[in-house]
Amino acid sequence: MALALVLAGGFPLLALGGLVIAGLQWGERPGNPLADAYIRQVIVFTLWQAALSTLLSVVPALALARAIVRRGAFAGRRWLMLLFALPLALPQIVVVFGVLAAWGGNGWLARLAEAAGFDWRLNVYGLGGILIAHVFFNLPLATRLFAAALERLPAEYWRQAAQLGMPPGAAWRFLEWPALRALLPGVALLVFLLCATSFTVVLVLGGSPARATLEVAVFQALRFDFDPPRAMALAGLQLALLVALQWSLRRFARMPPVTAGALAGVVPHPHEHLSGARMLDATLIALAAAFVALPVAGVVAQGLAARPWAMLLEEEVWRAAMTSLRIGMLAMVLAMGMTLALVAALRGPRGEWRHGWAQRLELPATMALVLPPVMLAAGWFVLLHRLDAVAPGAPLVVAMLNAMMSLPFVWRILVSPAAEAQLRHGRLCAALGIAGLARWRLVEGRLLWRPLLLAAVLALALSLGDLGAIALFGAEDFRTLPYLLYVKLGSYRTDEAAGLAFFLLVLIVALFAVAEWLGRENARYG
Amino acid sequence: MGEVKKRGGLPVCMERVAFHHVNGDGWEVYYDATFEAGRITALIGPSGAGKTTLLQLLAGFLPPHSGRILFGDDDMTCTPPAERPLTMIFQENNLFPHLDVATNVGLGINPAGRFSTREREQVFRALEQVGLGDFESRIAGTLSGGERQRVALARALLRRRPVMLLDEPFAALGPALKREMLALVADIQRKLGCTMLLVSHQLEDVRVLAHAFAFVHAGRILAQADMRKLDETAERLPELAAYLGNAG
Numbered sequence: 001m002a003l004a005l006v007l008a009g010g011f012p013l014l015a016l017g018g019l020v021i022a023g024l025q026w027g028e029r030p031g032n033p034l035a036d037a038y039i040r041q042v043i044v045f046t047l048w049q050a051a052l053s054t055l056l057s058v059v060p061a062l063a064l065a066r067a068i069v070r071r072g073a074f075a076g077r078r079w080l081m082l083l084f085a086l087p088l089a090l091p092q093i094v095v096v097f098g099v100l101a102a103w104g105g106n107g108w109l110a111r112l113a114e115a116a117g118f119d120w121r122l123n124v125y126g127l128g129g130i131l132i133a134h135v136f137f138n139l140p141l142a143t144r145l146f147a148a149a150l151e152r153l154p155a156e157y158w159r160q161a162a163q164l165g166m167p168p169g170a171a172w173r174f175l176e177w178p179a180l181r182a183l184l185p186g187v188a189l190l191v192f193l194l195c196a197t198s199f200t201v202v203l204v205l206g207g208s209p210a211r212a213t214l215e216v217a218v219f220q221a222l223r224f225d226f227d228p229p230r231a232m233a234l235a236g237l238q239l240a241l242l243v244a245l246q247w248s249l250r251r252f253a254r255m256p257p258v259t260a261g262a263l264a265g266v267v268p269h270p271h272e273h274l275s276g277a278r279m280l281d282a283t284l285i286a287l288a289a290a291f292v293a294l295p296v297a298g299v300v301a302q303g304l305a306a307r308p309w310a311m312l313l314e315e316e317v318w319r320a321a322m323t324s325l326r327i328g329m330l331a332m333v334l335a336m337g338m339t340l341a342l343v344a345a346l347r348g349p350r351g352e353w354r355h356g357w358a359q360r361l362e363l364p365a366t367m368a369l370v371l372p373p374v375m376l377a378a379g380w381f382v383l384l385h386r387l388d389a390v391a392p393g394a395p396l397v398v399a400m401l402n403a404m405m406s407l408p409f410v411w412r413i414l415v416s417p418a419a420e421a422q423l424r425h426g427r428l429c430a431a432l433g434i435a436g437l438a439r440w441r442l443v444e445g446r447l448l449w450r451p452l453l454l455a456a457v458l459a460l461a462l463s464l465g466d467l468g469a470i471a472l473f474g475a476e477d478f479r480t481l482p483y484l485l486y487v488k489l490g491s492y493r494t495d496e497a498a499g500l501a502f503f504l505l506v507l508i509v510a511l512f513a514v515a516e517w518l519g520r521e522n523a524r525y526g
Numbered sequence: 527m528g529e530v531k532k533r534g535g536l537p538v539c540m541e542r543v544a545f546h547h548v549n550g551d552g553w554e555v556y557y558d559a560t561f562e563a564g565r566i567t568a569l570i571g572p573s574g575a576g577k578t579t580l581l582q583l584l585a586g587f588l589p590p591h592s593g594r595i596l597f598g599d600d601d602m603t604c605t606p607p608a609e610r611p612l613t614m615i616f617q618e619n620n621l622f623p624h625l626d627v628a629t630n631v632g633l634g635i636n637p638a639g640r641f642s643t644r645e646r647e648q649v650f651r652a653l654e655q656v657g658l659g660d661f662e663s664r665i666a667g668t669l670s671g672g673e674r675q676r677v678a679l680a681r682a683l684l685r686r687r688p689v690m691l692l693d694e695p696f697a698a699l700g701p702a703l704k705r706e707m708l709a710l711v712a713d714i715q716r717k718l719g720c721t722m723l724l725v726s727h728q729l730e731d732v733r734v735l736a737h738a739f740a741f742v743h744a745g746r747i748l749a750q751a752d753m754r755k756l757d758e759t760a761e762r763l764p765e766l767a768a769y770l771g772n773a774g
Contacts, residue, residue, distance in 0.1 A: 433608030438638040
């Protein structure tokens with residue numbers, strides 16, 4: 001317990017400490033960071049692209065959610081929902097490759113336009129590409145949240161609307177919009193937060209140092225210029241921004257959880273059969289589906305064309321795969337170990353569940369959402385550099401960063417089943433003296449194996465697809481698969497990148513399919 | 527029936543034991559009583575009077591804010607539940623539904639759950655005595671309510687603790703089954719000679735079975751006497767008279 005707390009709490013604190021101490025020691029330019037024109041530019045770009053990404057994700061999501069709910073149980077709905085679940089699972093670097101394959105200079109759309117006789121070419125490196133990738137990630141997320149809100153409306157509302165003969169405009173004004181409006185600030189803030197801390201997308205698609213988010217600028221300051229004071233200033237600004245955003249999220253936003261059955265759709269919508277509504281909805285859904293499918297199809301098509309199976313025989317690829325696996329397993333063990341130690345400590349000696357402590361631990365356990373990996377990585381990078389131990393320390397730090405990133409998810413998956421097991425069996429265990437390993441073997445191991453496995457798979461998948469933590473530490477002899485893909489993209493080795501992206505896509509989708517299945521079985525069991 | 531050696535019971539003493547829920551609404555219990563060794567005492571009283579709280583204080587699931595709890599001469603006010611010389615049977619959730627019957631019973635003597643041949647033998651004999659000799663490998667979750675409580679009794683039998691607390695374990699059973707189970711409980715108590723506290727809402731159930739009664743009302747024990755003196759006590763205690771009137 002104590003060890004888990006020290007690990008979970010000390011690791012990010014040490015990273016922050018590393019930033020501060022190292023920054024001060026190097027600090028020959030202590031002046032106001034806001035006076036630096038470059039830093040000002042980065043701040044403006046961070047906020048500007050996040051605002052645009054939010055606008056382009058959230059507004060279409062409102063219309064799309066309404067369309068999906070209005071269509072009820074249409075054919076292909078299951079597929080659409082699976083497609084919309086994909087962006088949350090895919091590694092960012094894979095998506096970046098997909099965006100390049102679909103929208104890039106030699107991408108599908110450019111060639112399609114050429115064949116149709118237009119000279120249309122989107123400059124995908126820059127704001128355009130960043131926005132496309134961010135909308136790819138966040139449009140489905142926002143749509144799922146909004147649709148869930150609409151489907152939580154009582155069935156009587158829709159029946160009432162049908163009985164009164166409300167036209168679509170009135171149904172929007174009286175039913176749909178009020179339900180969505182309640183959720184709007186929360187969803188918009190969440191999307192803004194995700195885009196403002198975006199790393200991989202902006203790193204690859206940004207194109208020039210001027211188009212960087214704070215997160216990317218921290219990386220560049222250390223990796224390209226090795227300028228710790230500037231990195232520290234940027235990280236400090238990043239932290240301030242995050243704290244402000246997180247605070248507003250908690251303060252202003254009511255966020256319902258995305259539930260498994262969120263898009264089940266049971267009540268017939270009064271305007272389901274209106275022909276105008278049907279046309280509009282079908283168009284919207286088809287456009288959105290195409291938009292999300294395009295980059296994924298790009299990865300698959302280009303990947304298959306690049307013969308990925310031949311790549312697996314190349315030494316650098318399987319070495320990266322082994323490194324990825326090692327880091328992933330270590331991250332999984334760390335994340336599970338920390339969570340399980342905390343969960344064990346929440347069980348009281350009299351068979352009770354320490355609700356108060358569980359709630360107090362909620363914040364630190366989900367802290368990874370506040371402290372983005374690149375910022376923590378920067379702190380550790382500076383610290384290890386001072387100790388002259390970057391190479392030996394890197395794998396452990398990267399694994400720990402990945403573990404921290406998956407901690408919020410692992411925590412949420414495990415805490416409530418563990419609480420339930422304790423409430424149901426805790427007193428009996430206390431009465432019979434069943435404790436320690438025997439308890440895990442007899443009770444939790446039998447009852448919670450699905451959530452345990454689900455959490456482990458998720459932790460592994462998150463680590464396998466992550467670039468944020470490894471980006472600073474990656475080196476000739478320390479490369480994971482996402483890092484290798486980043487290197488290939490950076491040196492325009494498109495064929496090799498295509499093979500790698502395909503390989504990663506298959507790997508992650510397979511893992512998430514297992515997790516999905518476990519989660520569904522889990523929901524049925526509980 | 528002579529396999530179980532009689533160990534005798536321990537007197538249970540609650541010395542000025544006070545308890546209130548931390549974030550409660552001012553509701554407080556206060557018990558000052560001794561339960562005689564080797565006898566069955568029925569805890570009777572309206573729901574919400576604090577009968578279950580009393581048992582949970584004795585079992586160590588609730589920590590008293592003041593006072594002492596003694597088993598025999600030993601002060602066990604702060605002893606963890608598993609180390610107290612007692613077995614408690616709850617209304618429900620006495621078994622782990624995902625484990626088989628033999629493991630559920632065996633955990634009573636070996637909480638690590640890895641049993642020796644001798645322990646398996648003991649488990650089997652305990653199950654035989656509650657009439658579930660061929661149930662060993664059944665999964666507990668598939669048993670009926672009555673069978674589940676029988677398994678819990680088998681475990682209590684196996685544990686042979688000098689004190690046994692029963693918190694309305696048969697409330698959910700039908701009348702015939704309940705009578706059968708109460709007879710089994712009486713049998714077990716005779717065999718072990720243990721001190722037994724039994725919470726019940728059905729007075730007729732315990733009238734024959736119990737040697738003594740304790741009337742719990744609004745967090746206090748208002749009367750405690752031999753079962754034969756129940757009606758006599760009610761004549762001078764209006765709360766008990768009211769309760770008996772309702773119950774009858």
